[in-house]
Amino acid sequence: MAEKKATKKFGQKRDFKSEKKKIKDNTYMKKKTYKETAKKQKKITDEKSEPKKVTSKKNEKSLCPVHGKCGGCQLLDMPYEKQLKKKQNHVSKLVQPYCRTEKIIGMEDPFHYRNKVHAVFGHRKDGTVISGIYQQGTHFIVPVDECLIEDKRADAIICDIRGLLKSFKIKTYNEDTGYGLFRHVLIRTGYHSGQVMVVLVLGSPILPSKNNFVKALRKLHPEITTIILNVNDQKTSMVLGEKETVLYGKGYIEDELCGHTFRISSKSFYQVNPVQTEKLYAKAIELAGLTGKERVIDAYCGIGTIGLIASDKAKEVISVELNPDAVKDAIVNAKRNGIRNVRFYRNDASVFMRQMADEGESADVVFMDPPRSGSDEKFLSSVVTLHPKRIVYVSCEPTTLARDLKYLTRHGYRVRTAVPFDMFPATEHVETVVLLSHKKPDGHINVKVEFGEGEGKVPLDNIAKRAEEYKPKERVTYKMIKEYIEAKYGFKVHTAYIAEVKRDLGLPMYDAPNAVEELKQPRKHPTAEKVEAIKDALKHFEVI
Numbered sequence: 001m002a003e004k005k006a007t008k009k010f011g012q013k014r015d016f017k018s019e020k021k022k023i024k025d026n027t028y029m030k031k032k033t034y035k036e037t038a039k040k041q042k043k044i045t046d047e048k049s050e051p052k053k054v055t056s057k058k059n060e061k062s063l064c065p066v067h068g069k070c071g072g073c074q075l076l077d078m079p080y081e082k083q084l085k086k087k088q089n090h091v092s093k094l095v096q097p098y099c100r101t102e103k104i105i106g107m108e109d110p111f112h113y114r115n116k117v118h119a120v121f122g123h124r125k126d127g128t129v130i131s132g133i134y135q136q137g138t139h140f141i142v143p144v145d146e147c148l149i150e151d152k153r154a155d156a157i158i159c160d161i162r163g164l165l166k167s168f169k170i171k172t173y174n175e176d177t178g179y180g181l182f183r184h185v186l187i188r189t190g191y192h193s194g195q196v197m198v199v200l201v202l203g204s205p206i207l208p209s210k211n212n213f214v215k216a217l218r219k220l221h222p223e224i225t226t227i228i229l230n231v232n233d234q235k236t237s238m239v240l241g242e243k244e245t246v247l248y249g250k251g252y253i254e255d256e257l258c259g260h261t262f263r264i265s266s267k268s269f270y271q272v273n274p275v276q277t278e279k280l281y282a283k284a285i286e287l288a289g290l291t292g293k294e295r296v297i298d299a300y301c302g303i304g305t306i307g308l309i310a311s312d313k314a315k316e317v318i319s320v321e322l323n324p325d326a327v328k329d330a331i332v333n334a335k336r337n338g339i340r341n342v343r344f345y346r347n348d349a350s351v352f353m354r355q356m357a358d359e360g361e362s363a364d365v366v367f368m369d370p371p372r373s374g375s376d377e378k379f380l381s382s383v384v385t386l387h388p389k390r391i392v393y394v395s396c397e398p399t400t401l402a403r404d405l406k407y408l409t410r411h412g413y414r415v416r417t418a419v420p421f422d423m424f425p426a427t428e429h430v431e432t433v434v435l436l437s438h439k440k441p442d443g444h445i446n447v448k449v450e451f452g453e454g455e456g457k458v459p460l461d462n463i464a465k466r467a468e469e470y471k472p473k474e475r476v477t478y479k480m481i482k483e484y485i486e487a488k489y490g491f492k493v494h495t496a497y498i499a500e501v502k503r504d505l506g507l508p509m510y511d512a513p514n515a516v517e518e519l520k521q522p523r524k525h526p527t528a529e530k531v532e533a534i535k536d537a538l539k540h541f542e543v544i
């Protein structure tokens with residue numbers, strides 16, 4: 001049986017000061033520790049073979065001995081300030097056609113933030129049990145003992161489960177043959193509550209010596225508050241199967257966020273970085289500008305977090321979510337927090353929003369927090385029909401965010417601000433909160449108008465046409481066009497090229513204050529690709 005690791009007790013404060021220094025110096029993992037871990041991890045190899053050696057020069061310099069293999073932390077060895085800058089630039093580039101991006105909100109301690117840890121189990125040819133992460137794009141297991149972004153408590157539990165499998169002679173599952181039992185372990189930890197959920201994922205429902213196994217695990221880790229047996233008998237890359245049995249405890253954990261308590265089940269979505277989530281939600285709710293009178297929609301609501309936290313500043317909240325387990329959690333969470341002005345609907349968000357729009361409903365504020373794939377036209381067009389004053393878009397994927405912003409800005413909304421949050425340090429992922437509101441005219445003048453026929457009067461049937469003509473147009477600058485093209489196409493275009501395309505299209509030209517009168521060299525012309533990109537930008541900004 002594996003020896004119990006010395007782990008910190010719950011509630012015990014971490015030594016952030018010394019950790020911060022290590023981060024600053026980029027020497028978080030001491031050389032000795034690195035060598036030890038590398039040696040240990042080199043010894044353990046997956047039965048399917050090790051596709052690449054762990055001891056490459058690249059890895060020797062890395063903070064993590066399996067960096068570059070597991071594919072999890074692409075930016076791990078980049079100083080944290082640089083990581084933030086990279087993410088800031090990425091968001092800025094994509095959002096630039098619409099608005100300025102605020103400074104990214106980073107972490108004070110960007111390590112061990114993940115409250116959800118998954119390990120896949122397998123064994124090598126000699127039968128040694130291994131656990132770790134799939135190598136990127138493959139089903140080879142990269143053995144991992146400690147991960148710099150995962151909760152340390154979870155890593156320690158996973159190591160000890162490996163030892164228990166040996167003592168209880170439990171075979172790990174073989175994906176190719178379908179033989180064996182033990183597939184994955186999923187651990188969720190409560191940042192404030194200290195509660196710990198362990199999900200044992202098996203290929204079939206019978207865990208031999210179940211009670212003794214649970215007893216032994218609890219003895220090694222008394223901090224575990226619930227243990228669940230999940231059955232996944234499918235050949236699938238999904239971790240969790242449908243069926244679950246609670247082996248110990250309540251079958252869920254609870255945690256606190258922004259002064260509210262949330263129940264979290266194994267299959268419900270919950271943000272993985274609790275420290276940053278509080279900042280993210282606070283910003284999202286601040287941007288919504290709630291006064292207590294609003295009808296709010298919380299779309300893609302998960303376990304109800306954003307809507308429930310915002311509920312005391314709104315008249316009512318309507319929340320929609322597809323995952324039935326998450327909706328069950330959300331309903332319990334409303335009761336748990338004594339909240340009565342939030343209703344939950346289990347539905348596809350797009351179908352639900354379309355129904356609302358078709359029924360002539362309206363909303364004052366829409367929070368939307370879709371998965372990485374972003375939203376779709378059905379959802380977005382319904383939002384436009386519902387006509388909320390403000391839309392707060394929480395996105396975990398800037399490219400789909402930019403795509404959806406394009407739709408909304410073409411349909412009456414303007415992006416007011418974008419704030420990136422580093423929810424996933426050491427990885428390339430970045431979260432962004434964006435506020436959109438109705439487009440407003442640049443200014444207005446008072447004009448006395450007489451309607452009807454006759455001199456000086458405006459014929460009634462001409463009103464709509466003339467209103468369109470006099471509508472103030474947004475001034476589209478060369479800079480906006482250039483930024484749009486660089487973000488979308490990845491190349492730069494010269495101002496002269498934009499001017500040339502505009503001239504060819506017969507568009508009005510304005511004097512450029514720094515135009516060169518005489519050219520030193522004959523002017524070059526834009527390539528067909530650049531002409532198309534410029535035309536696309538002009539269409540995007542509704543110049544043509």
Ligand SMILES: C[S@@+](CC[C@H](N)C(=O)[O-])C[C@H]1O[C@@H](n2cnc3c(N)ncnc32)[C@H](O)[C@@H]1O
Pocket residue numbers: 269270271299300301302303304305306320321322323326347348349350369370371372396
């Ligand atoms: C990024 S999470 C956000 C959850 C929640 N707002 C939070 O912060 O915890 C996206 C959520 O959308 C849900 N979802 C995915 N596709 C959906 C759809 N078509 N309709 C409704 N919800 C969906 C997922 O189950 C998940 O809970």
